[in-house]
Amino acid sequence: MAKPKVASVWLEACAGCHMSFLDMDERLLDLFSRVEITSTPISDIKEIPEVTVGVIEGGLGNEEELHVARDLREKCKILVAWGDCAVFGGINCMRNFIKPEDMLREAYTDTVSTVNPSGVIPHVDLPPLLPQAIPVDRAVKVDVYVPGCPPDADTIAWVFNEILEGRIPKVPSQMMRYD
Amino acid sequence: MSNSEIRMFIDGKECVGSRGDTILEVAKKNDVTSIPTLCWMKGLSSIGACRMCVVEPEGSGRMLTACTSPAEDGLRVNTSTENLVSYRRQVLELLFAGRNHFCMFCSQSGDCDLQTLAIEHGMDSVRYPFLYAPFENDTTDVRIQADHNRCILCQRCVRTCSEKVGTCTLGMKKRGWIMTIEADFGSTIGQSDTCVECGACAQVCPTGTITLRNLAYRGRRRDCDAVVDTICPICAMGCAIKVYVRTGSIVRVEGTNVNGPDGGQLCAEGRFALPYSSEQPRVVHPMVRTGSTFRTVSWGEAIDVIGSKLKEHRGSGKMGALISSLATDEELAVFSSFREAVGIRTANYNDGSLRGFYAGIKPFVDQGVCPFTAAHNILNADMIVLVEADPQKILPVAASYVRVAVLHRAARLIHVGSGATPFPGITDLEVKNLFDPKLTGMLKGAKKPVFLLGASVLSNPVAVTKALNFAIEHRAFFGDGLGIVPLLGHSNVLGAMNTIMSKEDWLGGEEQDFLYVYSTGMVPESSKALSAMSRSGFTVIQTPFLLPPISNLGDVLLPAPAWFERSGHLCTLEGERRQLSKILDPVRGLKGFGEVLQALCEKVGVKMGNPSTSPCENVFASKISPDLAKQVEVDEELERSTQPALAGRLPREA
Numbered sequence: 009m010a011k012p013k014v015a016s017v018w019l020e021a022c023a024g025c026h027m028s029f030l031d032m033d034e035r036l037l038d039l040f041s042r043v044e045i046t047s048t049p050i051s052d053i054k055e056i057p058e059v060t061v062g063v064i065e066g067g068l069g070n071e072e073e074l075h076v077a078r079d080l081r082e083k084c085k086i087l088v089a090w091g092d093c094a095v096f097g098g099i100n101c102m103r104n105f106i107k108p109e110d111m112l113r114e115a116y117t118d119t120v121s122t123v124n125p126s127g128v129i130p131h132v133d134l135p136p137l138l139p140q141a142i143p144v145d146r147a148v149k150v151d152v153y154v155p156g157c158p159p160d161a162d163t164i165a166w167v168f169n170e171i172l173e174g175r176i177p178k179v180p181s182q183m184m185r186y187d
Numbered sequence: 188m189s190n191s192e193i194r195m196f197i198d199g200k201e202c203v204g205s206r207g208d209t210i211l212e213v214a215k216k217n218d219v220t221s222i223p224t225l226c227w228m229k230g231l232s233s234i235g236a237c238r239m240c241v242v243e244p245e246g247s248g249r250m251l252t253a254c255t256s257p258a259e260d261g262l263r264v265n266t267s268t269e270n271l272v273s274y275r276r277q278v279l280e281l282l283f284a285g286r287n288h289f290c291m292f293c294s295q296s297g298d299c300d301l302q303t304l305a306i307e308h309g310m311d312s313v314r315y316p317f318l319y320a321p322f323e324n325d326t327t328d329v330r331i332q333a334d335h336n337r338c339i340l341c342q343r344c345v346r347t348c349s350e351k352v353g354t355c356t357l358g359m360k361k362r363g364w365i366m367t368i369e370a371d372f373g374s375t376i377g378q379s380d381t382c383v384e385c386g387a388c389a390q391v392c393p394t395g396t397i398t399l400r401n402l403a404y405r406g407r408r409r410d411c412d413a414v415v416d417t418i419c420p421i422c423a424m425g426c427a428i429k430v431y432v433r434t435g436s437i438v439r440v441e442g443t444n445v446n447g448p449d450g451g452q453l454c455a456e457g458r459f460a461l462p463y464s465s466e467q468p469r470v471v472h473p474m475v476r477t478g479s480t481f482r483t484v485s486w487g488e489a490i491d492v493i494g495s496k497l498k499e500h501r502g503s504g505k506m507g508a509l510i511s512s513l514a515t516d517e518e519l520a521v522f523s524s525f526r527e528a529v530g531i532r533t534a535n536y537n538d539g540s541l542r543g544f545y546a547g548i549k550p551f552v553d554q555g556v557c558p559f560t561a562a563h564n565i566l567n568a569d570m571i572v573l574v575e576a577d578p579q580k581i582l583p584v585a586a587s588y589v590r591v592a593v594l595h596r597a598a599r600l601i602h603v604g605s606g607a608t609p610f611p612g613i614t615d616l617e618v619k620n621l622f623d624p625k626l627t628g629m630l631k632g633a634k635k636p637v638f639l640l641g642a643s644v645l646s647n648p649v650a651v652t653k654a655l656n657f658a659i660e661h662r663a664f665f666g667d668g669l670g671i672v673p674l675l676g677h678s679n680v681l682g683a684m685n686t687i688m689s690k691e692d693w694l695g696g697e698e699q700d701f702l703y704v705y706s707t708g709m710v711p712e713s714s715k716a717l718s719a720m721s722r723s724g725f726t727v728i729q730t731p732f733l734l735p736p737i738s739n740l741g742d743v744l745l746p747a748p749a750w751f752e753r754s755g756h757l758c759t760l761e762g763e764r765r766q767l768s769k770i771l772d773p774v775r776g777l778k779g780f781g782e783v784l785q786a787l788c789e790k791v792g793v794k795m796g797n798p799s800t801s802p803c804e805n806v807f808a809s810k811i812s813p814d815l816a817k818q819v820e821v822d823e824e825l826e827r828s829t830q831p832a833l834a835g836r837l838p839r840e841a
């Protein structure tokens with residue numbers, strides 16, 4: 009039997025969840041023997057194939073991220089939201105108190121440490137922002153929520169194991185964290 | 188089964204309670220721990236604001252908040268049905284959706300009741316739309332911050348501030364989702380006129396809303412290396428505290444007496460000065476002055492230098508010691524033995540007030556009555572008379588008692604003195620003199636008055652005696668003694684009064700040849716004490732902290748253990764001797780007070796007797812019922828020297 013495939017994406021987030029994933033250390037070898045890792049931020053495959061497990065780290069803040077989330081949802085059977093950003097929106101949502109334009113102006117021209125005399129705000133080279141940063145489940149259905157900023161490597165490992173044993177896990181209280 | 192006893196069933200377990208108990212109270216009495224709470228807090232009124240404590244009466248399909256619903260005989264409730272758990276989770280999700288919680292950078296993450304409950308209820312996502320309403324972070328106060336983004340409107344802070352501290356600083360403004368707590372009706376904590384910065388609100392806040400700014404991020408409770416129960420060593424209230432230690436620092440101090448009269452509050456000093464104290468620079472080696480600087484020496488050399496001075500001046504009559512009235516009973520007892528052995532006069536930091544107070548109460552002590560009552564009896568008084576007294580400055584938690592008695596227990600408040608009342612807005616009468624007919628008239632209607640005496644009264648024996656006579660005249664009798672609360676500040680004033688108080692005021696007088704100072708470094712020394720230190724021929728200063736001015740004044744500077752390195756007993760004004768416990772291991776090479784005095788005795792060639800202490804309860808306990816106390820005659824001649832607020836007499840009944 010072919011090994012189940014896994015794809016993961018790094019959307020609006022700090023990469024901490026993927027770091028925590030790497031913190032699984034030697035357990036990674038065990039995981040790699042049981043699944044086939046396809047497209048991830050740490051591998052070279054950029055096109056998401058059809059997979060069993062799709063993992064999203066990060067919230068959704070722009071059109072591209074929204075597109076990627078929908079694409080992964082379509083291509084995976086079980087969608088896992090990793091980390092506070094994917095689950096609750098996380099730190100990205102701190103921009104939701106102001107309008108996107110104001111946020112861009114603040115970030116690219118108004119901050120004291122910024123040198124941008126002509127006041128250029130990136131527009132062509134960046135995907136358009138969504139009105140607010142949102143948790144993944146505001147756009148697509150999520151099957152497994154793994155909160156934590158980041159979740160512990162133990163929790164990530166436990167979640168993979170559960171899925172590989174054919175269950176849709178719910179992180180138990182003893183493993184759950186929001187920080 | 189007594190009349191008031193009721194039996195109910197919680198999750199099938201038979202539980203016994205009393206009529207009038209809430210369901211939660213019955214649950215607590217019967218060790219049922221399956222009802223979560225968030226807004227409820229022991230010692231505060233129940234308001235049923237959060238709905239975490241809901242339970243289901245069997246077969247009714249209803250939900251009751253256990254913290255506010257009365258228990259009934261025969262009632263059967265369940266606490267953990269699927270329905271209840273999912274309801275509670277919804278409540279939690281709504282709390283998260285309605286405010287802006289970013290646990291990853293919240294100082295209370297890991298110590299937050301909201302977070303704990305959400306995790307316990309398996310909240311792995313929030314199904315409601317996040318509102319992202321902009322709330323303010325009130326950083327107007329340098330010590331206490333209120334980030335309204337995290338508030339769950341449980342009002343624990345509001346109730347504590349009102350019901351325990353009595354300042355009623357905090358309240359609620361607006362309604363619905365945009366409701367926030369506020370200070371002084373529309374102001375901020377920093378701009379508040381009423382807030383006393385006691386930090387009680389921060390201690391009870393279950394979330395990261397109200398926090399102590401400088402003490403945030405110093406370590407979660409569960410990351411601490413040790414937690415020690417002890418008391419605050421600063422003032423004579425001796426508030427019970429829990430001290431959290433992490434990597435050798437005191438990171439957090441909490442009041443623990445939640446079931447007691449103070450409700451676990453502390454004052455600003457206890458709350459902030461105690462944790463900062465473990466960060467202060469220390470005196471770690473004995474040091475001897477050479478010219479304008481100090482030279483580090485061995486203990487042996489330091490003892491030699493001091494010992495030879497002691498020998499030189501023995502018998503000169505100009506040798507004195509100034510001992511902190513924050514020293515423990517045990518330390519004071521050792522010093523008493525030392526005094527006997529070498530012949531040295533002693534004084535303590537409160538000598539002035541204590542001498543007057545002692546002389547003034549003596550005739551009543553001789554009658555076998557305790558001439559004062561535990562400070563918390565202020566709460567049981569129906570009339571509080573402040574005689575030149577501002578408790579907020581001396582015994583801050585006693586000031587809370589005054590406010591709470593007036594605001595919640597309908598006590599009347601009277602200020603007697605030359606200045607304005609320290610409690611503007613809640614004082615019923617302000618007079619200049621205790622014998623003012625307006626006051627004596629009001630006192631006629633009082634059943635249990637209490638009199639708080641300030642320093643200017645305490646230092647005057649005639650005034651003290653007259654105040655006690657006055658208290659007896661107006662039936663100020665409490666179970667433990669007469670209705671007097673002397674505002675004596677330092678933590679072991681009563682202990683000092685028992686042991687090392689001097690008969691005459693020598694400290695301010697002629698220069699001493701030799702002066703030994705034992706300081707705990709927790710309160711500033713008076714200018715009189717400092718001047719005595721700089722004027723004496725040879726001064727030894729034993730103090731824990733390398734803090735001027737006193738660390739600059741000695742000829743020899745000796746390290747002393749700090750309060751967190753000492754243990755012993757302090758006689759509080761709360762009517763009991765309380766235990767001070769060691770929190771941290773002493774810094775290396777430190778010698779205790781007794782050890783140093785012992786070494787000095789050996790040097791001088793005298794033998795120190797065995798120190799013994801008598802617990803203050805024994806010294807002051809009433810041997811007769813306080814209402815049998817008799818007024819004593821005050822010498823006409825002495826009468827003239829009375830403090831102005833006590834000049835005069837009661838009209839004698841014919």
Ligand code: SF4
Binds near residue numbers: 186287288294295302
């Ligand atoms: S108050 Fe509690 S729930 Fe809110 S951000 Fe802080 S730790 Fe998280």
Ligand code: SF4
Binds near residue numbers: 347356381382388
């Ligand atoms: S610090 Fe004390 S007085 Fe000030 S608001 Fe908080 S509880 Fe009230």
Ligand code: SF4
Binds near residue numbers: 340342343393
């Ligand atoms: S500030 Fe804290 S204690 Fe006060 S209502 Fe808000 S959450 Fe409750």
Ligand code: SF4
Binds near residue numbers: 419454582583
């Ligand atoms: S009232 Fe006195 S004993 Fe209590 S915390 Fe304040 S200083 Fe310490």
Ligand code: FES
Binds near residue numbers: 223227234253
């Ligand atoms: S604890 Fe009962 S309603 Fe909050």
